[in-house]
Amino acid sequence: MSALARLAAQAGYAVSGTDRSDGEAMDALRALGVDARVGHAADAIPLGVTALVVSTAIAPDNPELAEAEARGIRVMHRADLLAELMSTRRGLAVAGAHGKSTTSAMLTLALGDASACVGATIDGGDGTGARWGAGEWFVAEADESDRSLLALSPEAAILLNVDHDHHATYASIDDVEAVFVEFLRGLPDHGVVVAGDEPRARACAALSGRPVVTVGTDGDWRVEHTGDGRATLHHERHGSVPLALAVPGRHNVTNAACALALAVWCGVSPALAASRLGAFRGVGRRFELRGEGGGVTVVDDYAHHPAELAATLAAARERTAGRVVVVFQPHLPSRTRALGSELGRALGGADVAVVTDTYLAREPADPEATGRVVADAVPAPTEVVYAPTLAEARDAALARVRPGDLLMTVGAGDVTSLGQELVRSVQKLPPDGAAPDGVPRTP
DSSP states (O other): OHHHHHHHHHTTOOOEEEESSOOHHHHHHHHTTOEEEESOOGGGSOTTOOEEEEOTTSOTTOHHHHHHHHTTOEEEEHHHHHHHHHTTSEEEEEESSSOHHHHHHHHHHHHSSOEEEOSSOOTTSTTSSEEOOSSSEEEEEOOOTTSGGGGOOOSEEEEOOOOOOOTTTOSSHHHHHHHHHHHHHTSOTTOOEEEOSSHHHHHHHHHTTSOEEEEETTSSEEEEEEETTEEEEEETTTEEEEEEOSSOOHHHHHHHHHHHHHHHHTTOOHHHHHHHHTTOOOOTTSSEEEEEETTEEEEEEOOOSHHHHHHHHHHHHHHOSSOEEEEEOOBOHHHHHHHHHHHHHHGGGSSEEEEOOOBOTTSOOOTTSSHHHHHTTOOTTSEEEEOOSHHHHHHHHHHHOOTTOEEEEESSSGGGGGHHHHHHHHTTOOTTOOOOTTSOOOO
């Protein structure tokens, strides 16, 4: 929402709004002239407001929503405002179960001076995922979690992959596929679908009735992985293009290749797109370096689905010769109930897995969907610890970490708040790797 507020202000709208807490993003909005307040209240809606923009997370009894309805103020979903802003430029969308934020940011960079609305902090966004550029293109992350991607009308799109997530919204993988096909069929006849290296994404693209460009090990843009964020892309007409990323992981190479393919369709030369992508340094909470100390590197990541978790841990292996120690927080009881065992198996990619209780967010607690479900499914030889609270998880990780380790906080909830605390703690580690004062050492 902060990204949309930033874009609307930069586009010339008079913007005000509220959030539950203050922070850098709120300060950045105020610097743009946005009336950004802390706390939801009916009197936070100024006179003269013509629309109230809400996200799916806003409860029906929210006082500002009730006030808007009482005053006859138009209530818009965030996707409707995004569609309105996108309509001022030539729109591009990035869809899929995993990798949308990273690929959207990559595409924005590859295009040169595009506008963007991304679900993670990006370069040039002042702590948000928004960028108002001078170029003709507008890049939007298309969110399938609440089907709101159907509000968008882009000229072309990337579909990275299709997976069954958001179990409170979708009963089956067939439902997910149907939404993506409906979205792609909304593209104009002259548009294009760039399909990632995943069978369901390609099947949905084929059903769209729009031209399709495939990317992957056997795609129109053939990806030849050479390791550690590097690859050569081969195309029948454009020849071979070397790609060297500063971010790790085969999944990020595929993400970048999809971004390059669509940028080339938009008129950017392959060599220029690849050069720009080489400067990509990641987005917020996607393998984000939080700090180092005592020979330990601390990284934070948003992965919360088994496929994302496995890809993130594989990327971690590329970046360290030491052990991978993970503090993982499952996200949402509905997801944990459906995917708990798969999440546990994915954590087998770590040397040590500390699993907290499930982050509830907007859902009620479920005794059958706690972090214990995930922890019990972690395979040997990974050392697993079930530590329900963040404080217990912090202590469990610090008792086991040693110089040379990569220590990660992973999940879509508030586990990210441990990052700086862990950095401060590992910076106190003595050369012999003994645990910080007050934390019992595990051999």
